[in-house]
Amino acid sequence: MTAQDAIDRGTQAPPLRDFLDGARLCLPVIVSSAPFGILFGALAVDNGFSVFDATLMSATVFAGASQMVGLELFGQKVAPWLIILSIFAVNFRHVLYSASLGRRIGAWPKWQQAVGFFFLTDPQYAESEKRAEAGREVGFIWYLGLALPLYLCWVIEAALGASFGKLIPDPHALGLDFLLPIYFLGMVMDFRHRPLWGPIVLTSGVASMLAFVFVGSPWHVGLGALAGIALAAVVAPVKPQPPEEGGR
Amino acid sequence: MAMPLLGTILLAALATYLTRIGGHLVLSRYDTLHPRVEAALNAVPAAVLTTLVAPAMLNAGPAEFAALGVSALVALRGGMMSLFLAGAATLIVLRQFVG
Numbered sequence: 001m002t003a004q005d006a007i008d009r010g011t012q013a014p015p016l017r018d019f020l021d022g023a024r025l026c027l028p029v030i031v032s033s034a035p036f037g038i039l040f041g042a043l044a045v046d047n048g049f050s051v052f053d054a055t056l057m058s059a060t061v062f063a064g065a066s067q068m069v070g071l072e073l074f075g076q077k078v079a080p081w082l083i084i085l086s087i088f089a090v091n092f093r094h095v096l097y098s099a100s101l102g103r104r105i106g107a108w109p110k111w112q113q114a115v116g117f118f119f120l121t122d123p124q125y126a127e128s129e130k131r132a133e134a135g136r137e138v139g140f141i142w143y144l145g146l147a148l149p150l151y152l153c154w155v156i157e158a159a160l161g162a163s164f165g166k167l168i169p170d171p172h173a174l175g176l177d178f179l180l181p182i183y184f185l186g187m188v189m190d191f192r193h194r195p196l197w198g199p200i201v202l203t204s205g206v207a208s209m210l211a212f213v214f215v216g217s218p219w220h221v222g223l224g225a226l227a228g229i230a231l232a233a234v235v236a237p238v239k240p241q242p243p244e245e246g247g248r
Numbered sequence: 249m250a251m252p253l254l255g256t257i258l259l260a261a262l263a264t265y266l267t268r269i270g271g272h273l274v275l276s277r278y279d280t281l282h283p284r285v286e287a288a289l290n291a292v293p294a295a296v297l298t299t300l301v302a303p304a305m306l307n308a309g310p311a312e313f314a315a316l317g318v319s320a321l322v323a324l325r326g327g328m329m330s331l332f333l334a335g336a337a338t339l340i341v342l343r344q345f346v347g
Contacts, residue, residue: 032329053253060261065297070260072300080256088263089296096289098271117269175339178312181304182319182335184297189323189331191294200291201298208299209306221299228295229288236287 015141022127022145029123030153036064037154039179041161042168043068046176047075051162058158062151063121065187066090072180078218086221097125104128104138112140119147196232204228311342 037058044054049071061067066087073083097120105116105128127146128138171177191197208224215223275281281289305316319335326334 035329035332049253053257056254057257057260060258061264063264065293066260066264069296069300070257074253074256080259083256084260084263086296087260088267089292091264091267092289092292094264094267095271095275098268099275100271102272113272114269117272118265120268173340173343175315175336175343178304178308178315178339179332179336181301181312182315182339183332184300185316185319185335186323186328186331188294188297188301189320190328191297192323194290194294196287196291197294200294204295204298205302208302212303212306220303221296224299224302225292225295228298229291232291232295233284233288236284238283 018139018141019145022142022147023149025127026123026146026150030150033064033150034153034157036183037157038161038164039183040064040067040071041158041163042165043071043161043176043180044158045162045165046168046171047071049074049162051159051166054162055155055159059155061087062119062154063087063091063094064154065184068180068183072184073218073221076217078221082218082221089225094120097122101125101128104132105140105143108140116140116143119143119151121147121150123150196235199235200228200232203231309346311339311346314342315339 040058041051041054044057045051049057057067057070061070069090070083070087073086098117101117101120105113108116124143124147128143131142132138168174168176188201204224204227207227208220211223212220301316305313308316315335315338318338319331322331322334
C-alpha cells in the first residue's frame with residue numbers, strides 16, 4: 001500500500017457517496033437485464049405461475065437463468081424435488097464466486113456477510129473482484145449500492161411481466177413457448193470459451209435426447225447433465241499445466 | 249400436485265442461497281481443488297443448460313430449427329441480447345408461414 005492509498009482510506013467516504021459509487025456500476029446491468037426480468041414474468045404466467053408466484057420467485061431466488069429453468073420444468077410438470085435440484089445445479093457456479101468473495105468481505109460483521117451473499121450474482125461478483133484488485137475497499141454500503149437497485153428492478157420487472165403476460169392472447173404466435181430454448185442456447189453459447197465446452201455440450205446433448213426418448217421427461221435433465229460433467233471430470237488433465245486457461 | 253408451487257419456490261430459493269454462501273463456508277477451507285473436481289464444477293452450467301435445449305429439438309419444426317440456428321450464429325459475434333432478439337424474430341416471422 002502506498003502513502004496515497006493510506007490517505008485515501010483515511011478520509012472515509014460518506015456512506016451516500018459509497019452507495020452511489022456502487023449504484024452507478026449497476027446501471028448497465030439493469031438496462032441489459034430488464035428485458036429478461038420482464039420476459040421471466042411473462043413466461044412464468046404462460047407456464048402456470050400466478051403474478052404472486054412469479055414476483056416471489058424473482059424476490060427470493062434472484063438468479064435469472066435458474067428461474068427460467070424452474071419455469072420450463074414446472075411447465076413440463078416435472079416433480080418439485082427435481083426442479084429444485086436443477087435450479088441448484090444451474091446456480092452451482094456461485095459456490096466458486098462465494099469462496100472467492102469470502103476473502104474480500106471476511107472482515108464484515110457476520111449478519112452483513114449473510115446479507116451480502118444473498119445478493120451474489122455474476123455482475124456483483126465481477127465488480128467486487130475488480131474493485132478489490134484495484135486495491136479499493138469492498139465495503140458493505142458500496143456493495144449494497146451495487147446490489148439493491150438491480151434487485152428492486154428485477155422484482156418489479158417480474159411483477160410487470162407477469163401482469164402483462166396475462167393479457168397476451170396468442171402466446172404461440174409470439175413464440176412464447178419456444179423462447180426458453182433460445183434463451184438457454186444463448187447461455188450455453190456464453191460458456192463456449194471454457195475448456196472442453198464442445199465435447200461437454202455434445203455429450204450432454206446426445207445423452208439428454210436419448211434419455212428423453214428412452215427414459216422419459218424429467219430424467220433427461222439429470223442424466224444428460226451427469227454425462228457431460230462425468231466426461232469433463234474424466235478427460236480433465238490431472239497434472240498441473242503451464243498457463244491455465246481458466247473459466248469465467 | 250404433491251407440493252404446492254409456493255413450497256417449490258421457497259426451497260429453490262434456499263438451495264440458491266446455499267450456493268451463494270456455501271462456497272465461503274465450505275470451499276474456502278481447502279487451498280486447492282482437485283483438478284477433476286474443478287473440471288466437473290466448470291462443466292456444470294453448460295451441461296445442465298444443454299439438456300434444456302437438445303430435447304426441445306426433437307419436436308421442433310422448421311421455424312424452431314431456423315430460430316436456433318440463427319441464434320447460434322449470432323451468438324458467435326454478438327451478445328445475449330442480439331442473439332435472443334434474432335432468434336425470437338426468426339421464430340415469430342417463420343411461424344406466420346409454417347405454423
